[in-house]
Amino acid sequence: MNAPSYNFAYLDEQTKRMIRRAILKAIAIPGYQVPFASREMPMPYGWGTGGVQVTAAILGPDDILKVIDQGSDDTTNAISIRKFFGKTAGVATTTLTMEATVIQTRHRIPEAPLHEGQVLVYQVPIPEPLRFLEPRETETRRMHALAEYGLMHVKLYEDIARFGHIATSYAYPVKVNARYVMDPSPTPKFDNPKMDNCAALQLFGAGREKRIYAIPPYTTVVSLDFEDHPFKPYRFDAPCALCGAENSYLDEIVTDDKGGRMFVCSDTDYCEQRQAEGHRGRESAAPHKERAHV
C-alpha cells in the first residue's frame, strides 16, 4: 500500500503558492472574492476548510497560532483545528490573543484590539453577501462588477418596513474600501465595527465555495444602513457574570429549567485576562482554572 506522508502544514508547496497568489490578489482588491482551486481537506466542508487552507498557506515555523470558535479556544472544532496544525506544522499554539501571530476564527472577532503584524483568518461558509437575494453566481458576479447593490438596500428596507428594524443580526453586510459589499462571515453584527480601520490583516477563506477575500490593515469597513436607521451593534444589556465586562459580546447560559439565565463573555481569553487582572462579576468563582492547551 502507498503509505501517505504529508508536507509542513499539510498542503503541498504548489497548492500553498496557488493560495498565496489568491491572497495577494484579494489584498490588492479589498472585499473582492477571488476564486481559488480549493482542495479537499481532511476535515469536512463547512467545518473551516477555507480558513484552514488560508492558515496552512501563510503559516511559517515561527508563527504562534490561536484558533477560536464562537469566541472560545475550547470549543471542539477549535481544538480539532489547533491540534491539526500542532500535528502537521508543529507550530506553537496559544490562547492569548495578544501573543498570537495568526488567529483562525469562526463566528467571532476577539474583543482585545488586534495589532500590526497579526493576521485574522475567518472561516466563511457562504462568501457571497448577495447569495440569498440571488442564487446564481453568474448574476452576483455581474452585480459586484457593476457595484449594483440596490437589491441589498431593498432587502434592508423591507426588513424595516416589516419589523421596524434591519432584521439581520449576524453576517451583517459591509462595504469595504467604498467599493465591494462583503459578507463578514457569520459573526454577530456586534463585531462589525472591529473590522473597520483594523491594524491586523483580515483574510477570509471559503473552502467549499472556493473563494478568498481580504481586508488589508487600516481599510475602511462600513456596515450598510440608512441615515434614519443607522447601524447599531446589538449587545445584551448586562455585565459579564464572571469578569464584569460591560463591553464584550455575551453568551447566554441556561442554568436551570425554571428560566434561570446568566451571561458571560463569549471571548474566553478576554474573560480570563480580565479575571486574572482582578475583575470580578456576580458569579465569579475562584481564579480561573485549567487553560486550553495543546
Add this chain to the structure above:
Amino acid sequence: MYVAVKGGERAIENAHRLLAHERRGDREVPELTLAQIYEQLALGVDRVMAEGSLYDRELAALAIKQARGDLIEAIFLVRAFRATLPRFGATEPVDTGRMQIRRRISSTFKDIPGGQILGPTFDYTHRLLDPQLAEGFVPEVPATGEVSEAEMPRVTDILGRDGLIEPSPQAEPDAPVGDLTREPLSFPADRDLRLQNLARADEGFLLALGYSTQRGYGRNHPFAGEIRFGEVEVEFFAEDAGFAVPLGAIALTECQMVNQFKGSATEAPCFTRGYGLAFGQSERKTMSMALVDRSLRARELGEEVRAPAQDEEFVMSHSDNVQATGFVEHLKLPHYVDFQSELGLLRRLRQEFAEANASEPLQEAAE
C-alpha cells in the same frame, strides 16, 4: 455557580477512542481484511474510487473499513488523500474502443458486431434473498468460451459512420485538460469540466436528476446506445523516452446514450449524445451521468432551459457529496454566538409587538 465548559479536548479523544471500538465491533467476530472488502464488496469499492476520483482498490477498501461502511465518508477520506498527491501530468486519452470487454450491451440493436455480452450483472436476477449466501456458499465455476478475436466497435461509432448521430467532439491532443480540482469552476462551464464534475458526482443525486428527465423535467428521449465494462490500458507520454509508456490497466464503465435528434435548415437531422464514464463497474452511475450530461447540453443545442437537470449551475454546484455532506452536517457545530444575536433581535421584536398590541385597543376606541 457557573464555570465555563472545559475539557473539550479530552471529550474529542474519548469520542474517537469509542468510535475505534465501535468500528471493530464484537471482538469475537474476525476482523475484516482489506482483501475481503475489495474482493467481496467490489461495487462499493468501485463507487468509492469513482466518486473519490482515485483508482486504488486497496486504499478504497481501507477507506470503507475506516468509515465503517459509510461510502460517502469513505469517498471523503479518499478525496482528502488524493488532494495531497503531486501531479505529474495527464495520461493519453484512454481508448474505450479497445477495451477488454467483460460486459457490453446495446438496447438499440438486437445484435451488434462482437455480440451482446451480458457478463456479471444483477439484471434478470430475481431479487429474492438467498439464505444459501449467509455462510459457506461455494459458487459454481463460471462458464467459459473461446476468446473472440472479433472487433467490438462502439455502437455510436456504427451510427456515426452513416452520420445518423452527431460526431463526438474531436480530441485536441495538445489542448490542456480542464481540471476543476486544480482550477476554480466558473460558469458557464465547458463540457469537459461538466463531465468531470458528473464523474465525481454523487450517484444518488445523478440518479434522481436523470430520473427526473425521464419523467418530463427536461425530457431528452434517451436510448441506451451502449454500455460497456472492462479493462483499458492507461498510457503516459514520457518526455524522457519520447513515447507513451503503459502504466497499467483500469476497469471502466462507459455509457453512451443516443438521444433525440436535432436538425435545422442547414443541418440534416441526427441523434445527439449523452456520455457517462466511471471507474469500475458502475452502470447506474454512468447511465444517470449520460442522461444528465445530455440535459446539460441544452444551451449548446439551443433547447430551452427549464428543468433542474438542464441547469448547469444548479447541477454542478450541488452534485458533490463531499461538499454537500460537509455543509449539511456543519449545522452540528456550535452556532450559539449567532443564535444569541438572533435571540436578542427576536426578543426585541416580540417586546415591541406586545407593546404595540397593548396600546391598540385605546387607539381603536379613539377612532
